[in-house]
Amino acid sequence: MPMMMLRGNESTAYAAKLARVKVIPAYPITPSTLFPEKVSELIANGEMEAEFLPVESEHSALSAAIGAAATGVRAMTATASQGLALMHEVLFIASGMRMPIVMAIGNRALSAPVNIWADQQDTIAERDSGWIQFYAETNQEALDLTLIAFKVAENENVLLPAMMGMDAFVLTHTMEPVNVPDQKDVDEYLGEKKINYPVLDPEKPATFGAFVFPEHYMDIRYSQYIAMEHAKSVIDDAFKEFEKKFGRRYSKVSGFMTDDAEVILVTMGSITGTARETVRKLRERGEKVGLVKITVYRPFPKEELVSITRNAKVVAVVDRNVSPGFGGAIFTELVASYNKEKRKPRILDFIMGLGGRDVKIENYEQVYDIAKKAKRGKFKEINWIDVDEEAVKEVEGSI
Amino acid sequence: MFEVRFHGRGGQGAVTAANILATAAFLEGNDVQSFPFFGVERRGAPVEAYTRIDTKKIDIKMYIYNPDAVVVLDTSLMGKIDVMKGLKKGGYLILNTQKKPEEFPFKDYKVAVVDATDVAVNLGLGSRASPIVNTAILGAYAKAVGNVKIESILEAIKRNAPSRPEDNAKAALESYNRTILGW
Numbered sequence: 001m002p003m004m005m006l007r008g009n010e011s012t013a014y015a016a017k018l019a020r021v022k023v024i025p026a027y028p029i030t031p032s033t034l035f036p037e038k039v040s041e042l043i044a045n046g047e048m049e050a051e052f053l054p055v056e057s058e059h060s061a062l063s064a065a066i067g068a069a070a071t072g073v074r075a076m077t078a079t080a081s082q083g084l085a086l087m088h089e090v091l092f093i094a095s096g097m098r099m100p101i102v103m104a105i106g107n108r109a110l111s112a113p114v115n116i117w118a119d120q121q122d123t124i125a126e127r128d129s130g131w132i133q134f135y136a137e138t139n140q141e142a143l144d145l146t147l148i149a150f151k152v153a154e155n156e157n158v159l160l161p162a163m164m165g166m167d168a169f170v171l172t173h174t175m176e177p178v179n180v181p182d183q184k185d186v187d188e189y190l191g192e193k194k195i196n197y198p199v200l201d202p203e204k205p206a207t208f209g210a211f212v213f214p215e216h217y218m219d220i221r222y223s224q225y226i227a228m229e230h231a232k233s234v235i236d237d238a239f240k241e242f243e244k245k246f247g248r249r250y251s252k253v254s255g256f257m258t259d260d261a262e263v264i265l266v267t268m269g270s271i272t273g274t275a276r277e278t279v280r281k282l283r284e285r286g287e288k289v290g291l292v293k294i295t296v297y298r299p300f301p302k303e304e305l306v307s308i309t310r311n312a313k314v315v316a317v318v319d320r321n322v323s324p325g326f327g328g329a330i331f332t333e334l335v336a337s338y339n340k341e342k343r344k345p346r347i348l349d350f351i352m353g354l355g356g357r358d359v360k361i362e363n364y365e366q367v368y369d370i371a372k373k374a375k376r377g378k379f380k381e382i383n384w385i386d387v388d389e390e391a392v393k394e395v396e397g398s399i
Numbered sequence: 400m401f402e403v404r405f406h407g408r409g410g411q412g413a414v415t416a417a418n419i420l421a422t423a424a425f426l427e428g429n430d431v432q433s434f435p436f437f438g439v440e441r442r443g444a445p446v447e448a449y450t451r452i453d454t455k456k457i458d459i460k461m462y463i464y465n466p467d468a469v470v471v472l473d474t475s476l477m478g479k480i481d482v483m484k485g486l487k488k489g490g491y492l493i494l495n496t497q498k499k500p501e502e503f504p505f506k507d508y509k510v511a512v513v514d515a516t517d518v519a520v521n522l523g524l525g526s527r528a529s530p531i532v533n534t535a536i537l538g539a540y541a542k543a544v545g546n547v548k549i550e551s552i553l554e555a556i557k558r559n560a561p562s563r564p565e566d567n568a569k570a571a572l573e574s575y576n577r578t579i580l581g582w
Contacts, residue, residue, distance in 0.1 A: 005422050005431075005559075117437060169437035170460050175418050176432055177425050273458035356437060360461045 006178040008171035009034035011139040012078060012104035012164065014178075015146035017048040018186040019102075021076045023068035025053035025061045027083065030116045031106040031168040035078035058083035062090040062103075069099035070208055072199040074150065076101065080168065081108035081122045088126065094161045095130030095224060097209045098197060100153035101161040104146060107135075107269065107320075108168040109355040117356020118167040120269060124297075124321040124329045130224050132162035132231055133298040135269045139176045142166045144248055145295070147186060151238040156196040157230040167270040167320075168356065181246055189245050228299050235296055252301035254293050255308050257283060261290030263371045264312040264345075266305075266330060268294040271320065271352070271359045278364035289368055294330065302337035309334075312345045316371040320353045327351070327382040346374055352385045401546055402463045403450040406482050407472035410442040412533030415559065416470070417448035419537060423547045423555035424452040432457055445480055452546065468544055471495060472515070472532050483508075493539050495532050500581025510581040511543035513574045522566045522573075534560065534567035538574030549575045 006014065013035050016024060026036035042048035051068075055061045061077045068075035079087065084105060094101055109119035123133060134149055136142040142164065149162035166172060198206050212220065232252075239250040256276055258264055267275045272293045282289045292308055294301065309315045319328020326332055331349035338344040350367050353359040363385050370383055403420065407413030414435045421433035429452050436447035449463045468491035471482050483505070486492065492508045495515040503510050515535035516527070525531035534556050541549040552575075553568045560567040 003425075005418065005425060116439075169434070173437065174432055174434035174460075175421060177430065270460045273460045277458045358462050361459070 002180055003177050004180050005175050006139055006143075006180075007034060007173055007175050008136070008139045008142045008166045009078070009104075009106065009173075010038050011143040011178055012146050012166075013038035013042065014180055015143045016050075016076050017042050018181060018183060019074060019076070019147055019150050019190055020187075021050055022073035023051045023053065023065065023075045024077060025055050025064035025068070025075075026077050027055050027058050027061045027079070029058070029080050029083040031108060031172040032078045032080045032083070032104070034172065035104060058086040059090055062087045062094060062101075065101045065103075066090070066094050066097060066099050069101050070097070070200045072193070072195040074193050075099075076103065078104040078106070080106035081110055081116075084122045084126060085110060088129070091126055091129035091131060091161075093209055096220070098159040098224075098227070099161055100150070100159055102146060102149045102153060103161070103163045104142070105163050105165045106168045106172040107165045115355040116168065118170050118270070118320070119354050119356065120165065120167070120320040121322070121354075123163060123165045126163075127298060127329065130160060130228070131298065132158075132160055132228070132235075132296070134162065134164045134296055135294065136164065136166040136171060137270055137272045137293065139166075139171055139174070140178050140248070141250075141295075142171060143178055143180065144242065144246070144250065147181075147190065148235075148238050148242055148250065150190055151241075152231060152235050154193060154196075155234045155238075156194075158227050158234050159197050160224070160227050160231060165269065170270040179248075185245055189242065232299050232301075235299075250295060251304075252294070252296040253304045253308055254295065256291040256293070258290035258292060258308055258312075260288055262288040262313045262375065263368060264290045264292055264309050264315050265364065265367065265371075266292045266294065266309070266315060266317045266334065268297060268318075268330060269320065271318065274359055274361060275318070275364050278361045278368070281361070282365070282368060287368065287372075297330075300333050300337070302333070305334055306337050306341060309345060310341070313375045314371045315345045315347045316350055316367050317347060318350050318352050318367065322351050322354070331382075346379060348374055348379060349382045350385050351382065357386060400451060400453040400457070401468070402466045403452070403468045403470060404463055404466040405448040405450075405470045405472065406476055406480070407446050407448075407533070408442075408476070409440045409444045409446050410529065411446070411472050412531050413446045413472055414448040415561070416472070416533035416537055417450045419534070419552065419555045419559045420450045420540065420547065421452070422559055423537075423551035424450070426551045426554055427547060429454055430457045432460075445476055466490065468493065468540070470536055470540055472536055491544050493536065493543050495536055500579060503581075509543070511539055511578055512581070513539040513578045515539065515570075515574055518570050518573050518577065522570050524563070524566060524570055535570040535574040538571035538576075539578040541571070542575045542578040543580060
């Protein structure tokens with residue numbers, strides 16, 4: 001297994017090659033452009049056998065991926081931010097038609113104002129589109145999770161598309177050593193793509209995504225819901241099999257120093273590493289703090305999250321997204337996950353790192369201080385970290 | 400953990416220099432990261448790039464605020480932007496210049512100089528107006544800082560140089576031999 005120095009977009013391009021993806025329609029957008037560049041280079045060099053389709057928009061890219069997947073071949077694309085937003089209606093068509101497409105996302109802020117930097121609002125806004133969602137912490141994870149995404153998406157009990165998010169620049173443009181698996185091992189892990197769903201075939205004509213009346217639509221939606229529930233155990237199995245084959249361990253949520261932790265931070269994506277470093281520093285000072293990383297956001301790992309956080313006094317959720325009118329997405333769903341529980345920890349939300357604002361150790365120390373004080377007495381539910389409170393107050397007034 | 404910041408202008412290869420340094424350190428068994436300043440690049444405009452090197456696994460993914468070394472590919476940037484910003488006291492400052500280390504007013508730092516432009520131009524890497532000095536300056540880095548061997552830099556250049564790997568490796572080696580240390 002050779003180690004290569006790769007940027008995140010190259011990690012996912014190598015994953016496409018190793019998965020023997022046959023059709024890659026793509027439209028360039030910062031910070032994902034290096035993916036189509038690298039894939040077309042691999043194809044031009046004869047290192048990869050696939051059809052690269054330079055299309056006229058992201059809407060077309062995903063539409064073409066659906067067409068390709070509908071013939072039964074592996075299809076993949078990549079995009080970010082406005083590109084993903086332009087795909088919005090096609091996302092629902094891909095999941096509704098149960099096409100196991102995989103898409104790499106360079107997680108980036110949405111306009112306006114225009115901003116090309118790291119932010120998870122783009123994929124979070126597509127939470128309800130019926131796609132499985134993975135998030136990478138490192139470029140190694142970006143490669144591995146893309147392979148795992150194919151394994152899960154194509155499972156006959158799932159057959160749903162999957163997106164793999166990696167933060168803009170912090171992963172897409174950062175070079176790290178990546179263990180690139182051997183083709184033989186990936187072939188054994190993924191296998192030849194089985195056509196376990198109806199495909200376009202002139203011998204057996206069929207209509208896809210057709211018009212349905214109220215007597216059918218809801219049942220089709222229900223079956224999608226069931227498929228996403230099935231994905232929960234299929235993902236666990238895919239992670240286990242991956243570990244057996246490649247030795248790298250994944251789980252939907254993973255804990256770090258959580259056993260005796262009174263305060264637990266919850267993070268997702270590239271901001272996790274800096275949080276882990278902060279936890280180590282705080283532990284040296286004797287603080288009882290731990291960290292939970294979310295790797296799978298859809299299906300939401302509610303049982304796992306409740307089980308790993310239930311003994312903490314305070315859970316500090318970090319959201320690199322926000323739903324104006326409520327709060328961050330992970331916070332919202334973690335609170336809802338405790339619905340059946342008799343007692344729960346105090347759960348606080350910390351909105352951080354929007355539009356590429358750097359998430360630093362000192363920011364996490366501030367989060368910890370606020371969370372620790374919230375063990376008793378009054379506390380503020382939604383906390384914006386590292387914002388210019390005074391400037392915003394002057395314009396918008398206080399709440 | 401050892402952190403390095405590169406300053407150059409778009410087109411001089413500062414980002415590639417950061418990548419080559421990371422590759423060289425990785426070849427010696429370190430964990431590494433390299434990344435450009437996250438933004439929009441234009442030819443001629445000031446560019447920053449960064450490398451992190453550690454014997455342990457690198458977890459953090461934030462910007463570099465207090466580098467241990469600063470490498471300046473184009474000293475004409477020095478009056479315009481603060482290349483010393485955040486540099487740790489006693490840290491390394493590696494400059495592409497014809498001047499001597501003592502001509503710079505940086506008493507609290509270790510200043511190393513090399514005429515990387517001359518080295519690059521003599522090998523036909525870019526032109527005098529627009530020399531490509533990224534590989535030459537890495538020779539000076541190896542000599543001055545010493546946490547990465549020149550042999551590893553040469554190997555990393557051969558793996559990473561977008562073109563003419565042999566001439567680029569020669570540039571690094573020649574700079575290594577011509578570097579003047581101010582301490």
